[in-house]
Amino acid sequence: RWVAVAGILVSVAAAQTIFQISIALTPVLATSAAVAFCNLMFWLWVRSPERSNRYSRVFAHAQIITDLLGLTVLLHFTGGIENPFFLFYFLHVGLGTILLEPPDIYRVTALAIGLFAALVGAEYTGWLPHFELGGFLPGELYRQPAYVVAVLVAFATTLSLVSAAATRMAAEVRRRREEQTQAKARELEQVHQQLDELDRMRTFFLALASHDLKTPLAVAINYIQTIVDGYAGEVDPKQRRWLERSVVRLQEMLQLINDFLDVSQLDEARIA
Helix, strand or coil, X not given: CHHHHHHHHHHHHHHHHXXXXXXXXXXXXXXXXXXXXXXXXXXHHHHCCCCCHHHHHHHHHHHHHHHHHHHHHHHHHCCHHHCHHHHHHHHHHHHXXXXXXXXXXXXXXXXXXXXXXHHHHHHHHCCCCCCCCECCCCCCHHHCHHHHHHHHHHHHHHHHHHHHHHHHHHHHHHHHHHHHHHHHHXXXXXXXXXXXXXXHHHHHHHHHHHHHHHHHHHHXXXXXXXXXXXXXXXXXXXHHHHHHHHHHHHHHHHHHHHHHHHHHHHHHHHHC
């Protein structure tokens, strides 16, 4: 909107200095100042920490309605139906398709058509004064019935078609986005299932290590220790030394398995 305000000022300056078109300068500048003030209020509201997302829809409506009203007032002071910039209504409706739901878009379209038709009708009947763009188009063009009807019919028809097409495309984009989101959710679910399967395999491996590795080692240590203690017969010093070294190595292996199991359980508890 700051760009829009700057564009209005630049357009007015160019129209008067380059193209020698007479414009009602005071009301145009006053309207531009009002648009700038509204833009400042919207900007402050967006940056306010107290704003709530539940008012986002109301905020979007307020912005679009303010824009349409400001555009209508500017058109009134710059030639009305004779000003080709009435096509900016299409811009606001196009932006509405991004911010609003389909029913709201149709209401915005109806509001734009109604505002422009009311402006043209009021100037045609004399209820509002007409501000001519002197030096741009022949005078009294806004009072020619054929021209007025043709422009209004073309405007209303085209804007309605644009609104319907843009709404349909926006709905299609949302549908495809939802499909992509669901596809990603399914992929994540598959990955989660694979991780669960890996976790079950890890649990199985830990159980295997706990039973099928520790138990034989413990039995072997007990058997060798029984021999070392002399319960299976007399053992000479050399044999005792080798058996004791075997017991130490087996105990180291058993301790290594216990350490591995402890680390695995610690990692599982940290993840949980």
